[in-house]
Amino acid sequence: MEFSARVGRISESTTMAVTAEAGRLKRAGVDVVALGAGEPDFPTPEHIKQAAIRAIEANFTRYTAAGGIPELREAIVAWHAREFGTDYAPSECIATVGGKHAIFNCLAALVGDGDEVILPVPYWVTFFDVINYYGGAPVRVATSESNSFALTASDIEGALTDRTKVVVVNSPNNPSGAVVNRAEFEKILALTSSRGVTLLSDECYSHFVYSAEPFSIAASAGAKPATVVTGSLSKTFAMTGWRLGYLLGSAELISNVNKLQSHATSNPNSIAQKAAVEALTGPMEPVYEMLEQYRARRAYVVAALNEIPGVSCPQPHGAFYAYPNISCAFGKGGVNCAMDFAKKLLSDEHVAVVPGEAFGTSEQVRLSYAASMQELEEGIRRIRRFIAKLT
Ligand SMILES: Cc1ncc(COP(=O)(O)O)c(C=O)c1O
Incomplete structure (x- = not known):
């Protein structure tokens, strides 16, 4: 074959x-x-598990809307607003089969043959492969070990070209644990916005920061039109096996991803969706x-x-x-x-x-x-x- x-x-x-x-x-x-x-x-915290058990007992075991039940999309945007001060509408949100799926689908909608995607090193392995899968060209930019691998706007500046489509920022970072502080992140945003480049912010580890308050770049002034956020319940709520993530971006991006999802996976698991609603609306302790x-x-x-x-x-x-x-x-x-x-x-x-x-x-x-x-x-x-x- x-x-x-x-x-x-x-x-x-x-x-x-x-x-x-x-x-x-x-x-x-x-x-x-x-x-x-x-x-x-x-x-996984007990109250989240109980919500899943209730979902099974209530026979919530059928297909749902491909992008997730309205209750979940509302819960995601409300949680993100509460935690970070963003203002996404449910139409600007889609629930996915884990954070990986959000990245895979979002890059499918954005990256075509020859498009350059800036990927700071060290990068989470999946980004590199997914960009290649879509025929894009990953452009690796080095960060400095002496700066604990924390990405700066000047690391990115020299790598931007007319073919740059997306800049990936994963903070806190897998594998280095580096965190881009808000001021530096806003400089990166200013750079990408001024060049008409999409900033993909992977917030998979958003709540695991040790020396600052968690934040989302999507809450900064002017960020929304130029930014897409990928996130996941996997690490935040110890739910890796449930496979529940999300994507936040323009309604147009979400509708394109929804098309893809409707053919590829249909909806995320119905029971995991109910558990996710509980995770996002329940206590953060x-x-x-x-x-x-x-x-x-x-x-x-x-x-x-x-x-x-x-x-x-x-x-x-x-x-x-x-x-x-x-x-x-x-x-x-x-x-x-x-x-x-x-x-x-x-x-x-x-x-x-x-x-x-x-x-x-x-x-x-x-x-x-x-x-x-x-x-x-x-x-x-x-x-x-x-x-x-x-x-
Ligand atoms: C940086 C980063 N983004 C996204 C993910 C996706 O996680 P999941 O697909 O389990 O939600 C991971 C998982 O390891 C990760 O490390």
Whole structure:
């Protein structure tokens, strides 16, 4: 069978592949410390689960409108308004099958052959592949490790051309945990708006910020016409398996995405939609409780990594990832890049981390600290031993 050029341009998500390999080892009885997956280790809050149970009992088990039930679209825009001060109408919102689906569909509507999409490095792996899938050209722009990988407007400025269609900003960032502050984000917005370029703001980790208040660039003056927001309930409400995300943008964009969705997936799962309404209209305390746990784990992980001789880890200001530079290990024991490091760490010490190559850098690995303190301590102990043993 011959496959399309389109599908040939993408590869399996490295983060998913690492998770799968760690899972395989675990099933084979190996004591794996899994710090690869970007997934809250907390259960979905009880009141959200109960809403789903009620939905099943009420037989809310049929197709819904492709873009989600009106109640959910209203809940998404009301929540976003309450949390960030935006003013989207339900017609400017669509519910999707997770945040990935929002990105996939939104870029389908915006990116065509040869269109350039600016992608700050390090980037979340999916952006790169999805842009390629649509025939677009990802234009990677470097951020500075000494600035903890926080994106600045001047990083982007030189990369804008007449072919630039979209600039992707993911703050808090996966994998670096970097956060773009409001003033810098507004500079980026001013730049994209003045050039007629769409700013795609991925707010998947919006509520996991440690040293500032969460905000959405979409609430800034003049932002709405030039901005699209992709978001997700996956991390915020510990709902990764439910597959519920959203897209906020112009009614025209939403109607184009709705067309696509009506053919591709139909609606997001009906039961998950009811659970999402509960998540968005219910108490936010469970989110703040998770944030406090992540904060404590972050303090431990970053300090412990920086104590390993040769390793340096910038302070992540958001999300739940640490992105240490492990290049001190290069040239020893057959380790010459982050990919070698991650592979050997998994086979020798059974610790799963994601190599920086997945995110466009070769000297870092990503550790998720959405894991118990005990796992983190054991993981770091093994990483320290692994590096010490390399000769
Ligand atoms: C930066 C970023 N955006 C979006 C997503 C999408 O998450 P989901 O599809 O689970 O909602 C993820 C998940 O890892 C992510 O890291």
